[in-house]
Amino acid sequence: MPSLKDLKNRINSVKSTRKITKAMQMVAAAKLRRAEEAAKAARPYADRMNAVMAGLASKAAGSDSAPRLLAGTGEDKRYLLVVLTSERGLAGGFNSSIVRLARQEAERLRGQGKEVSILTVGKKGREQLKREYGSLFVNHVDMSNVKQLAYENAREIADDVLERFEDGHFDVAVLFYNRFESVISQVPTARRIIPALIEEGETAEGVSAEYDYEPGEEVILRDLLPRAVATQIFTALLENAASEQGARMTAMDNATRNAGDMIDRLTTVYNRSRQAAITKELIEIISGAEAL
Amino acid sequence: MADTMQFDLVAPERNLMSVPVREVRLPGEDGDLSAMPGHAPTIVNLRPGLVTVVDAQGAESQFAISGGFAEINNESVSLLAEIGRKREDMTQDVFDEMMRAAHRKAKTAEAKAASTGAEGVVASAAKLLADMEALGTHIGLDPNSSNFPD
Numbered sequence: 057m058p059s060l061k062d063l064k065n066r067i068n069s070v071k072s073t074r075k076i077t078k079a080m081q082m083v084a085a086a087k088l089r090r091a092e093e094a095a096k097a098a099r100p101y102a103d104r105m106n107a108v109m110a111g112l113a114s115k116a117a118g119s120d121s122a123p124r125l126l127a128g129t130g131e132d133k134r135y136l137l138v139v140l141t142s143e144r145g146l147a148g149g150f151n152s153s154i155v156r157l158a159r160q161e162a163e164r165l166r167g168q169g170k171e172v173s174i175l176t177v178g179k180k181g182r183e184q185l186k187r188e189y190g191s192l193f194v195n196h197v198d199m200s201n202v203k204q205l206a207y208e209n210a211r212e213i214a215d216d217v218l219e220r221f222e223d224g225h226f227d228v229a230v231l232f233y234n235r236f237e238s239v240i241s242q243v244p245t246a247r248r249i250i251p252a253l254i255e256e257g258e259t260a261e262g263v264s265a266e267y268d269y270e271p272g273e274e275v276i277l278r279d280l281l282p283r284a285v286a287t288q289i290f291t292a293l294l295e296n297a298a299s300e301q302g303a304r305m306t307a308m309d310n311a312t313r314n315a316g317d318m319i320d321r322l323t324t325v326y327n328r329s330r331q332a333a334i335t336k337e338l339i340e341i342i343s344g345a346e347a348l
Numbered sequence: 349m350a351d352t353m354q355f356d357l358v359a360p361e362r363n364l365m366s367v368p369v370r371e372v373r374l375p376g377e378d379g380d381l382s383a384m385p386g387h388a389p390t391i392v393n394l395r396p397g398l399v400t401v402v403d404a405q406g407a408e409s410q411f412a413i414s415g416g417f418a419e420i421n422n423e424s425v426s427l428l429a430e431i432g433r434k435r436e437d438m439t440q441d442v443f444d445e446m447m448r449a450a451h452r453k454a455k456t457a458e459a460k461a462a463s464t465g466a467e468g469v470v471a472s473a474a475k476l477l478a479d480m481e482a483l484g485t486h487i488g489l490d491p492n493s494s495n496f497p498d
Contacts, residue, residue, distance in 0.1 A: 269392075
């Protein structure tokens with residue numbers, strides 16, 4: 057039986073933890089709103105990029121001279137997994153769910169005899185994957201100094217990926233991130249970025265085939281494909297940022313509630329012990345008086 | 349035919365501008381072009397340069413862009429640029445940064461050409477650099493102040 061003083065200390069410490077988680081939840085909520093706005097603001101560019109890409113790609117897909125970023129290298133042997141995670145923890149299952157998906161995919165590919173290499177963005181994913189796949193790491197992008205995500209960040213990652221592709225280090229690149237669905241739901245997603253994935257249906261309502269292309273379809277396509285890769289990474293980074301804050305908010309909300317429950321429980325125990333002590337003292341006094 | 353068309357200047361981070369315009373003059377990769385309402389649907393690659401926008405009242409405003417592409421059809425122009433800035437906001441610092449990026453690109457292209465023998469990349473990087481310099485000179489900024497180490 058813990059003493060009254062121990063219980064009191066315990067209650068106070070849980071109370072201060074609750075204050076911290078409450079504050080983190082509110083910070084996450086504010087950041088989430090900003091991240092959501094950023095993701096929304098970036099949508100027009102990505103949408104139009106995809107629409108134009110879809111129009112061009114559907115034309116070029118059949119021809120033999122289609123760029124390798126679109127048609128692939130003709131092989132399907134070496135994979136690059138780009139794993140986007142956060143720099144900070146305490147975000148519930150946010151990082152683990154991405155890592156779990158990436159790990160499953162890596163195992164599946166290796167089971168099929170493919171070569172897998174991994175590029176990590178964000179400290180948390182790197183830490184979780186290091187022990188098992190450390191030898192497969194090709195690069196790590198540190199985002200800890202990035203306050204506000206900019207397109208520039210995505211372009212640097214894209215440049216790195218593209219350079220490796222040009223140098224023939226891999227055939228297929230897959231992006232792992234959490235798609236933001238709502239505050240309580242983030243869906244771990246794998247998305248192929250090289251060779252370019254053209255979404256079905258976008259062609260129909262997107263750009264019709266009526267366009268003239270200057271200087272020429274192929275030139276534009278060659279120019280566009282690297283940009284499309286950067287745009288997709290940027291979109292994924294933004295979604296990931298929003299998901300991170302959403303996950304953290306939910307996690308901290310739970311933590312705050314749990315702390316509240318714990319305080320209630322401890323307070324009950326504390327009151328009972330105190331009452332027991334008082335009763336014991338009374339009994340002692342009364343029995344002492346009767347003995348006289 | 350309507351005398352204005354919708355013009356959108358879109359950067360990856362956000363929509364920079366969305367207004368009805370009478371005319372847009374674009375720095376196409378193979379030469380400048382103007383888009384007015386009723387233009388044939390075209391997708392055009394852009395070089396670094398100035399975009400001139402003539403709004404519904406006939407007032408002109410200019411933007412510096414770092415390349416990109418534009419989607420023109422008969423009632424709208426959408427310009428997708430990685431960097432787009434108002435001409436007034438183009439300071440020497442901003443321009444230096446753009447110049448540095450172009451220099452860096454030219455450098456890596458040269459290095460790559462030396463090792464693989466692919467000449468095409470050098471030509472396009474050199475063109476980008478030249479276009480960037482032309483843009484700077486055009487708006488009265490010094491293309492040589494970026495101090496890129498050789």
